[in-house]
Amino acid sequence: MRRRSTAARIILSALNLLVILGIVGPLVAVVFGSVQSERALLSDVLNPLPKEVTLSNFQILLAGGPQGDRVFEQASYFPANLKFFPLAFANSVVVATSVTALTLTLGALAAYAVSRLPFRWTHAFMYANLTSRMVPIIVLMVPLYVTLRQLGLLNSLPGIILTEVGLLLPYAVWILTSYFAALPRELEDAARIDGCSRLGAFVRIVLPLSAPGLAACGVITFILSWHELLIPLVVSSRPESMTVPVILAGLVSDFYVFYTLMMAISLLGLLPTVLLVMLLQRYVVRGLTSGALKG
């Protein structure tokens, strides 16, 4: 390996520090904002450190509003939608989990066919998948709204789930195909000589061997579903079927909500996916690279 001089190492370390501050800074801002009341925040504006550390913003959120008649420092008023925050969080979990399960199952089936049973039309199928990733979701929203209304799926979690599966499947197929294609065929061939059916070889050999690929695809799908705003925003307007991003979007034009409370919601909204990336980074990295470069 090349050796750097001491001066070069100091400069490189400083640059690293700058990048780390750039990454962590905005996240620290969320944490600082969420642990104090607006009054404390305003008490000494020039000091960026939190003036108090309290969990009351979170307590209010999880309790669905301020309790009793105690002085409410966190918000001059409490938007009606915020009462549904715990439900919205649960909805987001249900949506992201269902979307991940469905996408992985259907994606794995299709990806296996594409990587092991290539015909001319499976190639066309892959190009259709690639192309559909480039369709801006906003183009599809009015037609999807009309269609879901006709099907009676408006304002329902299944409506959100099915729509997201449709939009995330192409990406999943793309990622999984590159994983399956990289697996050696010999094991499958051996199993098939022993009398295993093709589907049996897929379930007993290919799936277990591609566990890292499935994990990568699954965690990426979960994260993208958790992030999705436009679909649930357009497809569900009732509080009962809102997801976390929709609740957050509702606060945007509401000038009376304190930022401190908003940062508490933001922190709860970003925590699941940030933790997932921290824990499963290796898989996320491999999934994202193979989804973009191979194919």
Next chain:
Amino acid sequence: MTVATDVNSADRARGGRGEIGAGRLAALMTAPAAVFLLAIVAYPLLFALYLAFHQVSARELRSGELPFVGWANFLALMNDAVFLLSLQQTLVFVALSVLLEIVLGVGIALLINEQGVRISALTRVLILLPWAVPPIVNGLLWSFIYNSKYGYLNVLLYNLGVIGEFVQWTGNPDLALYLVVIPYVWRTTPFAVLLFHAALQAIPSELYEAAEVDGAGTWHRFLRITLPLLAPTVLVVLVLRTTFAFMVFDEIFAITGGGPGNATWTAAWYIYRTSFQPPFEIGVGAAAAYILALIIFAIAYLYIRLLHRKVEYG
């Protein structure tokens, strides 16, 4: 595409032994995904095309009759100064954010690829975090940072003596678009870093060693080895990120809501406002959406051609 181009002959032979044929099995396995593709992407895409050529607003939706209007919706767009401004601002947004993503992406990838610098291990661990932040949360957290009463941007710049009094950042129409670019780039650069880092790791170190023996300096090695071998990935990131930047929505929604005035209206925002806010000009919105989609498709086509040529390293 790295998939093999032929079903092996043993499979064909099996077709006759009672096992389901390869073709039928492939069809069965892809069918569910294909149905989703048709129902959630293809059909709505055609539906939107239909809407783009019909007069569809709140009134027509109530009556249920959608008169055919030919190219009228597209003509209306060409005469709509706000639409043209939105397109223009989208182009500025895309050009700026993609350029920054690539420059920062390559820079940070080189930085974390340094084995001799201990702290780069920490950068490697943290780099993906902004990508994990939901876009709408990203928008809200930056509007907190930009806040004119207590935002940390004001606090930082005031304490450093750069500004004499707190500034209403997002209220300035000359700055607003750039103030959305920063959060967007913050969230999306990690993806670029990831791809560039993977490409850097694929460059054999012997190349550098040989160049060093030949007396090539650091800068020279970067220009003659790193950059050429990084070029295919730069192209992939360029095309991929450009298509997605054209669709920017969440950060605009959260930070400026298109404002002040029309200063941060972008294509996706224009379509959203036209279609989903009174008077619900859905036909015009669909036409605008098609123009956006066609721009993106032209770039997507480039991407497919690119993959066709097969990206290789080393």
